[in-house]
Every structure is written in structure tokens, then in C-alpha cells.
Amino acid sequence: MIAFNSAKLANGGFTLNADLSVLGGTCTAVIGASGAGKSTLLMALAGFVPVARGSIHVAEKRIDDLPPADRPVSILFQDHNLFGHLTVRDNVALGLRPNLSLSTKDRERVDEALAQVDLHDLADRRPAALSGGQQQRVALARTLLRDRPVLLLDEPFAALGPGLRLEMLALVARLTEERALTTLMVTHNPEDAARICPQAIVVTNGHAVPPQPTQTLLADPPEDLARYLGRTTPQ
């Protein structure tokens, strides 16, 4: 479980207030207009945006005073930063050992992560010989190897076609359940949010609003969310 306690997040000159908690073991969407502060919320959890007031707890433990590397968090971005000269297996192994010096046990864990994202048959290929969706799965396997209980996804599948996007969403939903992860997913696509996230946080007017049921929110959105979703009728 994640809790932002009367937190004021200071991203340069931009401030976001968050006083909310997120259920563990499930996927929660983060939605709102461009520039509203969705990435700011995720980056504060990961330790790249400072908390000027209040605190952040994960599973009852205060984390906002920890350096990024010590936080129970891993992040997947849209730009997955794979290394072109390394095989799929080595790109994944980097999540575990940055110097690629692997023990037998490490190798087993890498193979396990590859199997979880159905990439074991492609482990010896280089990223250029993979589709966009397969590349994103390599990045996801590397993220999973970090074995952190909180998974942050910042518009990870925006560049993928509809079929691959649905495939990746299903994979995230499955891994969230299997590993009892607390997943926060920033998305501009309400259908993606509704598909795998029972609850959604709306970021608007300098505030992250506590999670509400996604279906209800999208069926009857407040005015500014309706405007963002393009559902307002012109006057």
C-alpha cells in the first residue's frame, strides 16, 4: 500500500498536493491533462522529485527520505533504453547486475523473467531484431528483475499499436496479480485505464485526487475531466 500524507511535491516551480492512499496488489491508473502533474506524482515516489512537506509511505515504511536506489520502486518508461549491442538476455540481466557478472542463480532469475514475458525463445537476439512490443517486454522483464513491490508505468505503451498495447496491458495485469505488485500506470487512454485498473487517481488543478472507481469516474466525469476526455458539448 502506498500513502501520500499531506504531501507537497515540488517539481521545479510546479507544486502538486497529494493526500491519498493506493491499494496494494492492484493496478491504479493516473489520469489527467498534459502538464497536470502525473509524472510528478510518480517521480516523487521514485525519489526524483522532492517532497517539500508531508511524507510518503510504502507498506507502512516512510520512503521519502531514502535515495532513489533504496526505494521499493521500479519504473518503466515509454522510451525503454535498450542497449543495441547486447542480446535480449543481457539487456534483461542488466536489471540484476549492471556489470553482467552473473552467478548460476542470477542466470536462472534472468531466464525466469524472460519466460514471464514470453521472450525465452528470443533471448539471443539483439533489440533491433524485435518488434516494438517485444522490445517493451524486454524492458518490462528488466524492470521485474529488480523485484520491487511498487511498479510505476509512465505511458509505457503509448507508441504501440492497438493489438500490442492490449497484449502488454494484459501482461501488466497478470504480473501485478501474480507478484502482488502495487502498480501505478499513467495513461492518456481512458480505455486502457478502465481495462486493467479498478481505481484511478485524477490529477488536476495542482492536486492528485484520491483513487475512485475507474468505471464510475469515466461514466460520469467531473467537469474538468470531461473536458480533458473531450466529452464537453460546445456552448
Ligand SMILES: Nc1ncnc2c1ncn2[C@@H]1O[C@H](COP(=O)(O)OP(=O)(O)OP(=O)(O)O)[C@@H](O)[C@H]1O
Ligand atoms: N524540472 C522542472 N522544472 C520546472 N517545472 C517542471 C519541471 N518538470 C516538469 N515541470 C512542470 O510541472 C508540471 C507537471 O509536469 P508533469 O510532467 O508531471 O505533467 P504530466 O501530467 O505528466 O504531463 P504529460 O501528460 O504531458 O506527460 C508541468 O507544468 C511541467 O511544465
